[in-house]
Amino acid sequence: MDFHGIDLNLLVAFDALMSERNVTRAAAQVGVSQPAMSAALSRLRNLLGDPLFLRSAEGLLPTPRARELAGPIGQALRQLERTLVAEPRFEPGEAAVTFNLGLSDYPAFVLLPALLAALEREAPGISIGVRAFTDRDAAVDLLDSGEIDAAIGIAPTQMDQRIFTRHILSDEFVTIVSKDNAAARRGMSMKTYLALKHVLVSPEGDRYGLVDQALMQQGLRRTVAVALPHMFAVPDIVARTQATATVLKRIALKSAVSRKLVLFDPPVALAAVELDLIWHRRSDANPAQQWLRGFIAEQAKAL
Structure with missing residues (x-):
């Protein structure tokens, strides 16, 4: 197989563009300048013979070829990351960090009090910031912008490979x-x-x-x-x-x-109404974020 012209940085750039749908945010995620990210996108287009991302009012829209590549490339990079980089364990009882959650009215009223009480007992150094939303698709915008770490609400109408969900709560x-x-x-x-x-x-x-x-x-x-x-x-x-x-x-x-x-x-x-925990692909493998999602799911299960 000929890998001439393809380096790992191009795959990282592709993964960031797929995640952020914005050249400037993708550059910030990877830690390069915006011109460098634009140059990487140009190289990827030439190497793969496909535009990969098309500009629109909603940001960069991936082509069918980009969607086809997103899963395998993302999985390969995550596997490399797990192999080469030993992530430090997250110790919630010792952590001093703020997590930002997007909540619709229902989980704010039903779940948030139990979640805060459990944090006070088990992880007193962790605090929670809350952003309210009513339109279910607004959660995706908040996740894309990085304003929140996770959201709880009805699953978005437009699902994509960059957005993950987990069912945590039902009510009648x-x-x-x-x-x-x-x-x-x-x-x-x-x-x-x-x-x-x-x-x-x-x-x-x-x-x-x-x-x-x-x-x-x-x-x-x-x-x-x-x-x-x-x-x-x-x-x-x-x-x-x-x-x-x-x-x-x-x-x-x-x-x-x-x-x-x-x-x-x-x-x-x-x-019945089904509520999901919703998060962005960029935070999927982060130990602190994984702990947060598991902790939220535990509190929801106990209701």
Whole structure:
């Protein structure tokens, strides 16, 4: 096999470009200047006879040939790294470091308190920074920019080889009413459900959600009294009024007013919500990041 003209640095440059989708960020990751990274890309294009990356408004888009090469080259480099470089072990009990997490509302409310309590016991020198996001694909942007080390939320719609995911948590929907509501005594039939006013959680500000989609399939509609961008106030609103809401079960159970609520199965079929741990390929083999992801998964499993 003829390897003339190909050196390891070109493969490293390709891997960084595949990871970052940006010449400047790829250069920073590798530790070279931007012109040097551009020159490496030019050499790769000449050697492989393919443009490899095409410019777009979203950054560099890999060609089919680049996608084909990404897996084998990435695996080969990781294997070389494991063989030649002995990574120091990460000792969480002794570490003094801040990890930055991207969290949607649900894990911030349900998982973050347990995670921080566990860190306080087992790794008191570790602190957490939080970046909020609502659009599931915004997590990818935060990971690409390096603003966060990992994200927890619904898996992105656009998956790519640079983004890894691991399922860590599931929850089901429940319909809640106040204990003082007549529906608490007679049950939650569809007739009762449609007769009540509803509180809707809509980060986008819409007055239409998953429940409305399910009802529409049956030719039915509900009355939405209020639409909120955040879920935290919903249990308290329901506890104080004659309205109802359909929310994730842990939101109702962990609410301060949970004892004032009655929970029912929704009268419409709603799929469970699956949450993933999401991270970037650049951090996949890092011992500290591996420990963080495992620790988060343990706390989620204990919920």
